[in-house]
Amino acid sequence: xxxxxxxxxxxxxxxxxxxxxxxxxxxxxxxxxxxxxxxxxxxxxxxxxxxxxxxxxxxxxxxxxxxxxxxxxxxxxxxxxxxxxxxxxxxxxxxxxxxxxxxxxxxxxxxxxxxxxxxxxxxxxxxxxxx
Amino acid sequence: xxxxxxxxxxxxxxxxxxxxxxxxxxxxxxxxxxxxxxxxxxxxxxxxxxxxxxxxxxxxxxxxxxxxxxxxxxxxxxxxxxxxxxxxxxxxxxxxxxxxxxxxxxxxxxxxxxxxxxxxxxxxxxxxxxxxxxxxxxxxxxxxxxxxxxxxxxxxxxxxxxxxxxxxxxxxxxxxxxxxxxxxxxxxxxxxxxxxxxxxxxxxxxxxxxxxxxxxxxxxxxxxxxxxxxxxxxxxxxxxxxxxxxxxxxxxxxxxxxxxxxxxxxxxxxxxxxxxxxxxxxxxxxxxx
Numbered sequence: 001x002x003x004x005x006x007x008x009x010x011x012x013x014x015x016x017x018x019x020x021x022x023x024x025x026x027x028x029x030x031x032x033x034x035x036x037x038x039x040x041x042x043x044x045x046x047x048x049x050x051x052x053x054x055x056x057x058x059x060x061x062x063x064x065x066x067x068x069x070x071x072x073x074x075x076x077x078x079x080x081x082x083x084x085x086x087x088x089x090x091x092x093x094x095x096x097x098x099x100x101x102x103x104x105x106x107x108x109x110x111x112x113x114x115x116x117x118x119x120x121x122x123x124x125x126x127x128x129x130x131x
Numbered sequence: 132x133x134x135x136x137x138x139x140x141x142x143x144x145x146x147x148x149x150x151x152x153x154x155x156x157x158x159x160x161x162x163x164x165x166x167x168x169x170x171x172x173x174x175x176x177x178x179x180x181x182x183x184x185x186x187x188x189x190x191x192x193x194x195x196x197x198x199x200x201x202x203x204x205x206x207x208x209x210x211x212x213x214x215x216x217x218x219x220x221x222x223x224x225x226x227x228x229x230x231x232x233x234x235x236x237x238x239x240x241x242x243x244x245x246x247x248x249x250x251x252x253x254x255x256x257x258x259x260x261x262x263x264x265x266x267x268x269x270x271x272x273x274x275x276x277x278x279x280x281x282x283x284x285x286x287x288x289x290x291x292x293x294x295x296x297x298x299x300x301x302x303x304x305x306x307x308x309x310x311x312x313x314x315x316x317x318x319x320x321x322x323x324x325x326x327x328x329x330x331x332x333x334x335x336x337x338x339x340x341x342x343x344x345x346x347x348x349x350x351x352x353x354x355x356x357x358x359x360x361x362x363x364x365x366x367x368x369x370x371x372x373x374x375x376x377x378x379x380x381x382x383x384x385x386x387x388x389x390x391x392x393x394x395x396x397x398x399x400x401x402x403x404x405x406x407x408x409x410x411x412x413x414x415x416x417x418x419x420x
Binding site for chain 1: 338405
C-alpha cells in the first residue's frame with residue numbers, strides 16, 4: 001500500500017498537465033467487478049511492497065489453477081490483525097476479489113472466509129474516535 | 132541566526148496581514164521559548180505505536196475512508212492565495228484525469244517516485260504508523276517508512292543560515308509546556324527530487340487523492356502535540372507561509388493507538404515488485420517459484 005501511496009504522492013507532485021504516476025498501482029484490477037474464488041491456499045506470501053495469497057482454484061475442467069490475490073503491505077496488514085500464519089498451505093478459503101482486467105488469474109483482495117471463519121478485511125477494530 | 136530573528140527577517144521581507152503577524156508572533160514565542168526551556172522533570176509516556184485517524188489503511192490496499200469523507204471529516208481549508216489556488220485547481224484537474232486513466236488500467240505516464248513521505252505529510256496525511264520517543268534533550272518521531280523526525284529540546288536554536296539547508300523533514304526544535312511538546316520546523320522541501328514546493332494531499336478509498344494545498348519552501352510550521360487520553364494524541368499545526376497563504380493555516384490531527392501490533396514494523400519501498408507496467412498498462416506477474 002505504501003508503494004501505492006507513493007504512486008499517489010507522485011501524482012500529487014505533478015504540476016499542471018504533467019500529472020505523474022509511479023510504477024505501482026492497483027489499476028490492473030477491475031474495480032467494477034467482484035468475483036468469488038473458492039480453493040486451497042498454496043502460500044501466503046508475506047512480502048513487501050504487497051502481500052499475496054496464492055490460491056489454487058479448480059477450473060471447470062477440474063484442473064487446479066493458481067490465482068494471485070494482492071493485498072496491502074505487511075505493515076498495514078499487521079495493523080488489522082493479519083499475520084504470516086493467518087493462512088497456511090492447504091487451508092480452504094473463499095475469497096471475494098476484484099479480478100484482473102486482462103484475464104490473468106489474479107485479483108485484489110476484498111474479503112474472505114478461512115478455516116476459522118471470516119477473514120479480516122472489514123471495518124477497522126480500533127479505539128473510539130478522538131473527541 | 133536566532134529563530135526569533137529569522138522570523139522577524141521573514142516578516143520584514145513580506146507584507147503580512149494582521150492574522151499572519153499574530154501567528155508569526157506566536158511562532159516567535161515558540162522559538163524563543165525553545166531556546167531557553169528546560170525539559171520537564173518527568174517526560175510523558177507516549178510509548179506504543181500510533182496511526183493517523185482518518186488515514187487508516189485497509190487490507191485491500193486502499194484506505195477505509197473514501198476520499199470524499201476524508202475531505203469532509205479532516206480539517207483542510209487552506210487559506211491559499213488566489214494564484215496558488217489556481218495552481219492547485221490545475222493539479223487537481225490533472226490528477227482526476229490521471230485517476231480516470233488508472234480506473235481503465237492505463238498508465239497516465241510521467242512517473243515520479245519517492246521512498247519518503249517527508250514533512251508535513253507524515254503528520255497530516257500519511258498512513259504510516261509511528262512511535263514517539265521523548266528523551267530529556269530530544270524527542271524522536273520514528274515512522275514505519277524509516278523516516279525520523281528529530282525534535283531537539285535541549286534549548287538550541289535552528290542552525291544559522293550558513294548551516295541550514297532544506298530537506299524533506301526540515302529542521303525541528305522544540306520545548307515542553309507541561310505535557311505538551313511544542314515544535315517549530317523550518318527548511319522543508321518536497322520529498323520529490325527537483326521540486327521545491329510542498330504539496331499537501333488528501334488520500335482515500337482505492338487510489339483516490341487530491342492535492343489540497345501548495346506550500347512554499349519558506350513555510351514555517353508550529354506544532355503542539357499532547358495526549359488526549361490513553362489511546363489518542365493530538366497535534367495542532369499552524370502553518371505560516373506568506374508566500375502562498377493569505378493567513379496562517381491551522382490544522383488539527385489526532386492519532387490513535389495501533390491495537391493489533393505492539394512493535395514497529397518497517398515498510399520496504401521496493402521489495403518483491405510484481406506489478407510492472409507493460410505497454411502502458413498495469414500488470415501482475417506470477418509468483419516467483
